[in-house]
Amino acid sequence: MKPVSPSTRNDDRLPGTGKQADLVSREPQQTFDVARVRRDFPILKTIINGHPLTFLDSAASAQKPSCVLEALNVFYTGCYSNIHRGVYALSERATAAYEESRVKLRTLINAKETEEIIFLRGTTEAINLVANSFGQMAVGEGDEILISHMEHHSNIVPWQLLCERTGAKLMVVPIDDDGEFIFEEYEKLLGPRTKLVAVTHQSNSLGTVNPVKEITRRAHEEGAVVLIDGAQAIAHKKIDVRDIGCDFYAFSGHKMFGPTGVGVLYGRREILEKMPPWQGGGDMIRTVSFEGTTYADLPHxxxxxxxxxxxxxxxxxxxxxxxxxxxxxVGGYEHELLSYGEGLLGEFPEIRIIGRAKEKSAVISFVIDGIHPHDIGTILDKEGIAIRTGHHCTQPVMHRFGVPATARASIACYNTKEELDRLARGIRTVLEVFC
Amino acid sequence: MSDLRDLYQEVILDHGKNPRNFHRIEGADRQAVGHNPLCGDKLTIFLQLEGDVVKEVSFQGEGCAISTASASMMTQILAGKTIQEAEKLFQLFHEMLTGDPSVEGDAEGLGKLVVFAGVRQFPVRVKCATLPWHTIHSALQNKDGAVTTE
Structure with missing residues (x-):
């Protein structure tokens, strides 16, 4: 069950290829043309409560371009069948298209081998896989797992469960008042008992971009394995897992303009080969008998x-x-919007921005004195502005900054300065209602 | 803005900003914790009884304007009510926000609490308004453990 490369496919009409041909034939962009990008996302024309949708919640989930929607439609209407082991044409086509995606993902993150790309439900499942499988293989009583204070719950709880099972200890690298990872503290916590370091590439609630390459290098010096949670980074910058040097990199499809329900665990072959299977079932076996079962090769x-x-x-x-x-x-454009948005919000003396890291992704988390984020979110919604309010699945971050919740505007490549102007006007309405 | 004024009525904004009975009762007969994991709101209700009459209710915690105002007005309206009357109010309040909209609510029975009728148009905010009531219901029933909206 080797992944099928595009050259081996025997049909010229695969899902999405019509649209993809259009994409490829376009001239490469020199400057970022947001108007053109917006035309690719049909949902952005939606009217919400009488106002054009201003979608500022892409850190939770990104919208989908027409080509992705069409790929799903073409697949379901013309190519659908189960994959792997089908001897009929439809199954071959479906298998080829599915495995071609794996090849594309390998290229996207510059993994060495296509077999290092494991399809899963998303980042959460990817981290759970590592916590279970690597955990079972390599983590025991007295060992240490190192995470940071800014992790999403999905990069905390799987490790807590592992620690409960094995008697290992969870250690937390603190963050400073700007929301930066404190590297000196990290180096103090690293030690011979550190088995694994799991850190986010970009914080979903603070926007902090972590020095993952340096974090990985130091962990490897101590003999620890490194997992990077790439959920927030994948749609906003070029990822090169071999340059970072990490052992695992996890991300979700829905945050990078893909469908929900699918995501990826990248793992270095050397380590994946040693790890035991996690879930048993069809497709992951070579032979099954009641006396014993042998397992399929990577990635299956x-x-x-x-x-x-x-x-x-x-x-x-x-x-x-x-x-x-x-x-x-994309990165340059989003950064421009981030500076613009922070500038606009900075003009309100009532607003405090949470997360002031030097290197930051396009996430603006903020609180307003005396007004709960939930009330901010409801009032903005009336103006068609979608932001997220709450703890963003990072309760320890909320405790660290002494707030129950924040309001968070997160930016993707289809957002505009006009939308941030609308956000600022919406905040003025919030203040009018409450003052 | 008119929709927003339905939700954020002056009296709600006032109680949200300056909640009444916002303190703990030392040695309270009963207390219960309510939690809305969706927004992180958490409140503790303190209850002092005299026989089957609610002598005093107070609360503490953090929440949005709607949940804070709801808790604040609840503490005022319940003082002096019997447990049975309090439960009846809980039921009426709950029905006003979650029941069949075509059925006219008992405005007379609800008294000042009708200011929360506008919350009904904001389905994700209904739990904010009902959290304090679920919590006091639990305290009146003398149930252990925290109440959660999820």
Missing amino acids: KFEAGTPDIAGGIGLGTAVDYLSHLDLDL
């Missing part, structure tokens, strides 16, 4: 059961879309 060893086939194929199209956008241009 970790892919029990029928996967989200359409999701995987749609994700492949999302990768095409991202590659076409040029992530360097």
Whole structure:
């Protein structure tokens, strides 16, 4: 069950290829053309409560471009069947399209081998896989797992469960008042008992971008394995897992303009080969008998059961879309919006921005004195502005900054300065209601 | 803005900003904790009884304007009510926000609490308004453990 490379496919009409051809034929962009990008996202034309939708919640989940929607439609209407082991044409087509996505994902993150790309439900499942499988193999009583204070609950709880099972100890690298990872404290906590370091590439609630390459280098010096939670980074910058040097990199499709229900665990072959299977079932075996079962090769060893086939194929199209956008241009544009948005909010003396890291992604978390984020969110919604309010699945971050919740505007490549102006006007309305 | 004024009525804004009976009762007969994991709101209700009459209710905690105002007005309206009357109010309040909209609510029975009728148009905020009531219901029933909206 080797992944099928595009050259081996025997059909010229695969899901999404019509649209992808359009994408590829376009001239590469020199400057970022947001008007053109917005035309690719049909939902952005929606009217909410009488106002044009201002979607500032892409850190929770990003919207989908037409090409991804069309890929799903083409697959379900023309190519749908279960994959792997089908001897009929339809199954071959579906398998080829699904495995082609794996190849695209390998290229996207510059993994060495396609077999190092494991399809899962998302970042959460990817981290749970490592906590279970690597944990079972390598973590025991007295060992230490190192995470940071800014982790999403999905990069905390799987390790707590592992520690409860094994008697290992969870250690937390503190963050400073700007929301920065304190590297000196990290170095103090690293030691011979550190088995694994799990850190987010970009914080979802603070925007902090962590020095993952340096974090990985130091962990490796101590012999620890490194997992990077890439959920927030993947749609906003070029990721090169070999340059970072990490052992695992986890991310979700829905945050990178792909469908929900599919995500990826990248793992270095050397370590994945040693790890035991996590879930048992169809597709992950070589032979099954009641006396004993042998397991499939990578990546299928970790892919029990029928996967989200359409999701995987749609994700492949999302990768095409991202590659076409040029992530360097995207990063520059989003950073411009971040500075603009922080400038606008900075004009309100009532507003405190939480998360002031020097290197920051396009996330603005803020609180207003005396007004609960939930009330801010409801009032903004009336103006068609979608932001997220609450603890953002980072309760320890909320405790660290002494707030029960924050309001968070998160920016993606389809947002505009006009939308941030609308946010600022919405905040003026919030203040009018409450003052 | 008119929709917003339905939700954020002056009296709600006032109680949200300056909650009444916002303190603990030392040695309270009963207390219960309510938690809305969605927004992180958490409040503790303190209850002092005299026989089956609510002598005093107070609360503490952090919440949005709606949940704070709801808790504040609840503490005022319940003082002097019997447990049975308090439970009846809980039921009426709950029905006003979650029941069949075509059925006219008992405005007379609810008294000042009708200011919360506008919350009904904001489904995700209904739990904010009902959290204090679920919590006092639990305290009146003398149930252990925290109440959660989820």
